[in-house]
Amino acid sequence: MKKYFVTTLTGITMVALLAGGCATKGAVKKEEAVVPVVASESNEAAKAAEIARAAKAKADADAAAAAAAAAAAAEAKAKQDAEAEARNRALAASKPAGSLVVAPADSDQDMVVGRRNAENSATASVTTVSSFEAVYFDFDKSDLRQDSRDVLSKNAEAILKSYPSSKIQIEGHCDERGSAEYNLALGERRAKSAQKYLTNLNVKAENLSIISYGKEKPAVTGNDEAAWAKNRRAEFVVVK
Amino acid sequence: MKSLWLLFFIMILPVTLYAQTGQIEVTASGNRLLKLAVDAPRTTAPLANPATAKVAQDVLVNDMNVSGVVTAEGRSSQPDSRDLLLADFNYTPWLKAGFDMLVKGEYSLNGDRLTVEFRLFDVINRKMVTAKRYLGSPRDMRRFSHQFADEILRVITGEKGVFTTRIAYVATHTGNKEIYVMDWDGTNPLPLTKNGSINLNPDFSPDGSELIFTSYKRGNPDLYRRSLSSKTETIVSNRKGLNITGSWSPDGGKIALALSKDGDAEIYTIDRDGGRPVRLTINPALDLYPAWSPDGKRIAFVSDRLGKPQIFTMNADGGEVKRLTTSGNYNVNPRWSPKGDKIAFSRMTDTGFNIFTISPDGSSEAQLTTEGNNENPSWSGDGRFICFGSKRNGGDGVYIMRADGSGQMKVSQSKGKYFQPVWSSR
Numbered sequence: 001m002k003k004y005f006v007t008t009l010t011g012i013t014m015v016a017l018l019a020g021g022c023a024t025k026g027a028v029k030k031e032e033a034v035v036p037v038v039a040s041e042s043n044e045a046a047k048a049a050e051i052a053r054a055a056k057a058k059a060d061a062d063a064a065a066a067a068a069a070a071a072a073a074a075e076a077k078a079k080q081d082a083e084a085e086a087r088n089r090a091l092a093a094s095k096p097a098g099s100l101v102v103a104p105a106d107s108d109q110d111m112v113v114g115r116r117n118a119e120n121s122a123t124a125s126v127t128t129v130s131s132f133e134a135v136y137f138d139f140d141k142s143d144l145r146q147d148s149r150d151v152l153s154k155n156a157e158a159i160l161k162s163y164p165s166s167k168i169q170i171e172g173h174c175d176e177r178g179s180a181e182y183n184l185a186l187g188e189r190r191a192k193s194a195q196k197y198l199t200n201l202n203v204k205a206e207n208l209s210i211i212s213y214g215k216e217k218p219a220v221t222g223n224d225e226a227a228w229a230k231n232r233r234a235e236f237v238v239v240k
Numbered sequence: 241m242k243s244l245w246l247l248f249f250i251m252i253l254p255v256t257l258y259a260q261t262g263q264i265e266v267t268a269s270g271n272r273l274l275k276l277a278v279d280a281p282r283t284t285a286p287l288a289n290p291a292t293a294k295v296a297q298d299v300l301v302n303d304m305n306v307s308g309v310v311t312a313e314g315r316s317s318q319p320d321s322r323d324l325l326l327a328d329f330n331y332t333p334w335l336k337a338g339f340d341m342l343v344k345g346e347y348s349l350n351g352d353r354l355t356v357e358f359r360l361f362d363v364i365n366r367k368m369v370t371a372k373r374y375l376g377s378p379r380d381m382r383r384f385s386h387q388f389a390d391e392i393l394r395v396i397t398g399e400k401g402v403f404t405t406r407i408a409y410v411a412t413h414t415g416n417k418e419i420y421v422m423d424w425d426g427t428n429p430l431p432l433t434k435n436g437s438i439n440l441n442p443d444f445s446p447d448g449s450e451l452i453f454t455s456y457k458r459g460n461p462d463l464y465r466r467s468l469s470s471k472t473e474t475i476v477s478n479r480k481g482l483n484i485t486g487s488w489s490p491d492g493g494k495i496a497l498a499l500s501k502d503g504d505a506e507i508y509t510i511d512r513d514g515g516r517p518v519r520l521t522i523n524p525a526l527d528l529y530p531a532w533s534p535d536g537k538r539i540a541f542v543s544d545r546l547g548k549p550q551i552f553t554m555n556a557d558g559g560e561v562k563r564l565t566t567s568g569n570y571n572v573n574p575r576w577s578p579k580g581d582k583i584a585f586s587r588m589t590d591t592g593f594n595i596f597t598i599s600p601d602g603s604s605e606a607q608l609t610t611e612g613n614n615e616n617p618s619w620s621g622d623g624r625f626i627c628f629g630s631k632r633n634g635g636d637g638v639y640i641m642r643a644d645g646s647g648q649m650k651v652s653q654s655k656g657k658y659f660q661p662v663w664s665s666r
Contacts, residue, residue: 140548179572179586179593179615180659181441181485182542182549184461185498185505185526188482192504211460212482216417216438 132158132236134219135194136229140178142189144197152194155236156201163238165207170194171235172212173219175228180214187212194234209239274340274396276304276312277363281345281356289349292378296356296385300343302425303389303403306649307624308642309396310341334363341369343392347381354378358388360395370395382427402621402666408432408442408451409629409638409661413654419453421468424620424627424640424663426651432466433457441660445488445512448666452476452486452495463497465512476514485529488512489556490536496520498528507541509556520558531574531583532556533600540564540574540583540600551585553600564602573616576600577623577643578665584608584617584626595628597643608645619643621665627651629659 132155135148144152159168172191174183191210199205218231280297283289297314304312315337334342342363347356359371372391374384386403393401408421417438422429433439437457444451452465462478463486477483481500488495495512498505505528507520521527525545532539533553540553546563551574554561565571570588577584582597582604592613598605612632619626623643630639630650637652638661652658 178570178588179542179549181498181529182526182544182572184440184482184484185500185528188500189504189526210481213438213456216440216456 131162131238134233134235137190137232137234139175139228139232140186142186142193144193148194149197152197153201156198156203159198159203159207160201167207167209167239168203169237169239170198170208170210171217171237172210173217173231173233173235174215175231176215176218176223177228178215180216183214184212185214187214190232190234194236273308274310275338276310276341276343276392277315277334277337277339278304278312278343279345280314280316281347281358283347283349285348285350287349289347289378292347292349292354292381293345295381296345296347296358299382299385299425300358300389300392303386303401304392306425306640306647307389307393307401308647309393313339315339331361331363331366339363343388349378352377354380354384356381356384358385358391360388360392382423386423399622402624405448405621405664405666406444407618407627407638407651407661407663408444409652410440410442410659411652412657417659419451421451422638422652424625424651426638426653429653432468441485442662443487444662444664446490446492446665448664452488454484454486463495463514474513476512477510479517487530487532489532490534496530496532496539498530507539507558518557520554520556522558529573531576533576534578534580538576538600540576542572542574551583553583562602564598564600565605566602567605571596575618577619578621579623581623582643584619586615586617586628592631595626595641595645606645608641609648614639616660616662618662620663625663627661627663629661 133151135144135151135155137143137148138145159166170191172187172189172194174187174190178186188210191212195205195208195210198208215231218227219233220227220230222228278297278300280290280293282293301312301314304310329344340363342361343358344361345356345358347354354376355373357371357373360369361367362369370391372388374380374387376384383404389403390401393399403424405424406421407424408419410417411420412418414434414436416436417440418434419432419439419442420429421432432442432451433453433455435455435457437455438461439457440454440461442451442453449469450465450467452463454461455464456462458478460478460480461482461484463476463483464473465476466473476486476495477497477499479499479501482498482505484498484505486495486497489509493512494509495514496507496509499508499517500506502519504524505526506522507527507530508517509520510517520530520539521541521543523543523545525543526549527541527543527545529542530539531541537556538553539556540551542549543552544550545552548569549572550566551564551571552561553564564574564583565585565587568587568589571585572588573584573586575584576582577597581599583600584595584597586593586595593615594607595609595614595617596605596607608626609628609630612630614628614630614632617626617628620640625640625642627638627640630637635650635655636657637650638658639648639650641648
């Protein structure tokens, strides 16, 4: 039954890839993911396109910012170059299927690329380096959405395969809207949800610990739903 | 029945009101506030220090204006020969300028010793109302002036002020959330923690000499206790999971807090050293942010047992739970007023958090803030004021207001983000 499920998933992935929508998180991300990239939903292609659109919008904004910075530092020519370069990259990002951009040597532009990658990468966090994808939650909720369950299944697989005896800490986080104190409790509930799901998938309970940071450690800054959605999360950190 | 009530109001109320008049006989005509002039203190000694005199004048004027009880103005009288004699001076110019009351002072600096005497005069009846003499070092001038402002309030209202108290808060000047303590008016901000971690929710001991707070400095959100006069910092509770929202009982003997050692956040009381935990809430919801009633018999707290966070009250042993807030989807941060008549809290509204007060029986809800985002109300020890953390157009910071929401002003002085202010009761 399980095998059949995996086969189906793989099939869907292949279709999604062929359809040209493989701007999945793992692919855009530059650091090597331990977890193999698996498209978990049949609408992955549509989602990827959406991500790419968001990336383009973001990159456009970044280009403007980069241009402003360059204007202060360098001459007009350099500015135009930067702008053009950023635009090109934005276009590249909006193209589907693995059009991964290599960061140029220029430091300003590194920043642009780095930031965009952070936007696209689910595991991006300013504070922790994690090999596992984060799982996300709805506002004031700690129950696991289907996409979160899929990610947790992958994480469980990766833990059992690559970190069978490591200690892993699950961090619960919230967006900035609720009260700081309530969010500490809510973040713990989220971490606990993820922990329970992993132990149900045979990850050893004694290897999993939880901690809540409430809204104290946002993954991204911003005051809109896009930022909030990325901050309502549980992250997985190998502690030893 | 109605006429009986009317009779009551006609007969009894004036008597009660009369009985409650303050201890000063000065009354302003009409509805205007009493006008108070603060003359800069003078010195008889050869060594004058105008800066010191200015501090005293500014502090007294600000304190009295913040009180809302009088309007105060700094005025310098024309020095005349009689003016240095505090007891005998010409009242007429002050009276003509429209003042009802006048503060005069005299100080002398002798090396590292400051002597200052303040006197409050009733201009209309041409007499001295109160006088205080203070001895200390020159840097005590600010504190002495606050103390005399407390005394003026006592004379006018029958209850002394709290102008020597302090506010602890969390700020991010260093890039980390550290705890600071400042005078209530924003002066003398000093860092309390410098551990580079996340420090949250300070709460003063009832005598004002210690603070408890939650810190991640050893990885887990644990509760610490810290003396203000020394650097001694001890762990109060480092139980597994959350050790958050610690709140000192009014007698200082216990701490109520939220622990998650048994699953999710539940409210417990522990001794001031962390021992003898007693669990007060038992349910699968999140329970946190306990706030003691001033008599120590009841505790208000936040719980999402009905879905969204709402405020409840219970006995200090966990019995007799009652829901307090019934309006709004998201009510948090309860703090019981020192007189016990109100509970301040913050509610998530469409425009952000706002501060409200409500009676402990759930009646008389009132919205105090309307602008920006306002959280974590905390009462001054006399119940006259509430401090809170605000993000608004006037600048982010620690704000204070009177208990009815009037007189909102920013007291924190540097820019930056401020959170979770708490007012010392002494």
